[in-house]
Amino acid sequence: xxxxxxxxxxxxxxxxxxxxxxxxxxxxxxxxxxxxxxxxxxxxxxxxxxxxxxxxxxxxxxxxxxxxxxxxxxxxxxxxxxxxxxxxxxxxxxxxxxxxxxxxxxxxxxxxxxxxxxxxxxxxxxxxxxxxxxxxxxx
Amino acid sequence: xxxxxxxxxxxxxxxxxxxxxxxxxxxxxxxxxxxxxxxxxxxxxxxxxxxxxxxxxxxxxxxxxxxxxxxxxxxxxxxxxxxxxxxxxxxxxxxxxxxxxxxxxxxxxxxxxxxxxxxxxxxxxxxxxxxxxxxxxxx
Amino acid sequence: xxxxxxxxxxxxxxxxxxxxxxxxxxxxxxxxxxxxxxxxxxxxxxxxxxxxxxxxxxxxxxxxxxxxxxxxxxxxxxxxxxxxxxxxxxxxxxxxxxxxxxxxxxxxxxxxxxxxxxxxxxxxxxxxxxxxxxxxxxx
Amino acid sequence: xxxxxxxxxxxxxxxxxxxxxxxxxxxxxxxxxxxxxxxxxxxxxxxxxxxxxxxxxxxxxxxxxxxxxxxxxxxxxxxxxxxxxxxxxxxxxxxxxxxxxxxxxxxxxxxxxxxxxxxxxxxxxxxxxxxxxxxxxxx
Numbered sequence: 001x002x003x004x005x006x007x008x009x010x011x012x013x014x015x016x017x018x019x020x021x022x023x024x025x026x027x028x029x030x031x032x033x034x035x036x037x038x039x040x041x042x043x044x045x046x047x048x049x050x051x052x053x054x055x056x057x058x059x060x061x062x063x064x065x066x067x068x069x070x071x072x073x074x075x076x077x078x079x080x081x082x083x084x085x086x087x088x089x090x091x092x093x094x095x096x097x098x099x100x101x102x103x104x105x106x107x108x109x110x111x112x113x114x115x116x117x118x119x120x121x122x123x124x125x126x127x128x129x130x131x132x133x134x135x136x137x138x139x
Numbered sequence: 140x141x142x143x144x145x146x147x148x149x150x151x152x153x154x155x156x157x158x159x160x161x162x163x164x165x166x167x168x169x170x171x172x173x174x175x176x177x178x179x180x181x182x183x184x185x186x187x188x189x190x191x192x193x194x195x196x197x198x199x200x201x202x203x204x205x206x207x208x209x210x211x212x213x214x215x216x217x218x219x220x221x222x223x224x225x226x227x228x229x230x231x232x233x234x235x236x237x238x239x240x241x242x243x244x245x246x247x248x249x250x251x252x253x254x255x256x257x258x259x260x261x262x263x264x265x266x267x268x269x270x271x272x273x274x275x276x277x278x
Numbered sequence: 279x280x281x282x283x284x285x286x287x288x289x290x291x292x293x294x295x296x297x298x299x300x301x302x303x304x305x306x307x308x309x310x311x312x313x314x315x316x317x318x319x320x321x322x323x324x325x326x327x328x329x330x331x332x333x334x335x336x337x338x339x340x341x342x343x344x345x346x347x348x349x350x351x352x353x354x355x356x357x358x359x360x361x362x363x364x365x366x367x368x369x370x371x372x373x374x375x376x377x378x379x380x381x382x383x384x385x386x387x388x389x390x391x392x393x394x395x396x397x398x399x400x401x402x403x404x405x406x407x408x409x410x411x412x413x414x415x416x417x
Numbered sequence: 418x419x420x421x422x423x424x425x426x427x428x429x430x431x432x433x434x435x436x437x438x439x440x441x442x443x444x445x446x447x448x449x450x451x452x453x454x455x456x457x458x459x460x461x462x463x464x465x466x467x468x469x470x471x472x473x474x475x476x477x478x479x480x481x482x483x484x485x486x487x488x489x490x491x492x493x494x495x496x497x498x499x500x501x502x503x504x505x506x507x508x509x510x511x512x513x514x515x516x517x518x519x520x521x522x523x524x525x526x527x528x529x530x531x532x533x534x535x536x537x538x539x540x541x542x543x544x545x546x547x548x549x550x551x552x553x554x555x556x
Contacts, residue, residue: 030166
């Protein structure tokens with residue numbers, strides 16, 4: 001799906017991310033996705049502080065990760081987070097490339113829905129506060 | 140898909156698993172799945188020690204998690220891991236239920252492939268060592 | 279110092295706790311201490327729920343860990359948490375023993391102080407709510 | 418103690434580092450120290466790759482952390498790692514400052530000893546390979 005807006009960050013696995021096979025443990029990838037998602041949301045003007053102020057939390061309700069090549073200590077990766085759905089839920093897709101070789105390391109997605117922080121009720125439609133922030137990117 | 144063999148463990152989220160919304164951070168679920176997968180593999184007789192001795196590692200190449208209800212501090216969950224594919228790759232499906240209410244909290248799957256530890260080559264077929272261990276469960 | 283009250287839990291390092299040296303990464307030990315501390319506080323009747331209801335949080339302000347022997351996958355350890363100070367701050371000492379050999383694996387301590395959740399002010403004295411709960415153990 | 422060599426990195430706590438009190442969970446600080454220690458060791462020319470090639474691992478045998486002020490989401494900190502002992506063991510001291518206010522957030526230390534990777538024997542003296550790398554800094 002054509003992304004509405006994308007943002008890319010660079011990161012580098014640390015020793016504590018590795019497992020005894022000397023590669024990043026598969027369960028640590030959600031942290032890397034988070035870095036890219038946060039950068040994307042900040043660019044939209046809807047980072048964690050703005051979310052909280054708006055009265056909504058955005059729990060992840062679905063996550064998929066496809067591991068193509070292991071991530072290794074000291075090998076920089078670039079991760080691009082792309083917003084591909086927003087009307088009823090936020091779908092963000094991720095692509096991680098090895099910076100040195102350009103090879104595809106990982107791809108995946110997360111789906112988030114808005115929850116009213118006070119009532120804990122889930123919203124079936126993206127609240128106006130986020131729709132307004134997305135307007136400039138929807139042309 | 141009908142599971143070939145299943146195993147269930149119980150666990151309870153800890154304070155360090157929680158995020159500022161007071162629920163388990165979505166990226167911590169792979170640790171819970173791991174507990175159930177390890178129990179399943181131990182029952183098959185192919186835990187981490189046996190894997191290493193057999194000369195194969197089994198990296199996760201695909202993971203999917205669907206979050207139905209948040210996990211909370213001190214709320215015990217039961218997680219069932221079920222082996223549903225084994226011939227070319229291991230597919231394990233997970234179902235987490237709230238122990239108190241029986242409500243479905245999470246489901247998901249992981250896919251693993253065998254890698255020869257010495258050559259780092261991926262195998263396209265499950266090695267004999269694991270096939271032999273599965274025989275008693277394949278009737 | 280003579281402990282006022284102690285509690286012991288058993289735990290077993292998981293694959294995701296290990297680093298490429300095939301031992302538990304040193305930075306993962308605070309999670310193990312937490313398990314023992316939580317069990318101790320629950321026995322006192324002052325677990326996380328009771329803390330929150332009492333209006334106080336108890337941040338850790340000091341932690342020390344001494345690593346005697348590495349922790350390894352599948353090797354069960356017993357961790358004893360002992361309350362040794364409580365009047366102005368909570369000091370809890372930890373001792374982790376290898377269950378199989380009885381060898382000392384780790385020791386350490388944490389120090390916590392009470393913070394009023396509403397005002398975020400630090401208390402210089404343990405609040406009455408906890409003192410009352412400790413009475414039965416102070417004979 | 419006068420540092421032999423120091424290195425400073427910047428980092429910023431992420432959402433997954435936080436606990437329900439909306440501050441960084443105390444057990445996550447070793448990851449922040451690691452970032453500064455790695456930068457220091459790389460500057461000495463003795464990062465993880467060089468360690469492995471030299472045939473030695475350097476497990477942490479002692480860690481102390483003093484928490485002065487909580488770390489918060491999005492608040493950048495500068496962490497300085499300083500080598501203060503090296504002849505029989507490596508002692509590295511850490512100081513974390515809030516970038517905005519300059520206030521002291523945390524200090525601590527780690528102690529590491531050399532272990533021969535093949536024999537798993539602990540060395541009572543820093544091996545020549547590291548001594549040689551430290552020469553330029555010992556004037």
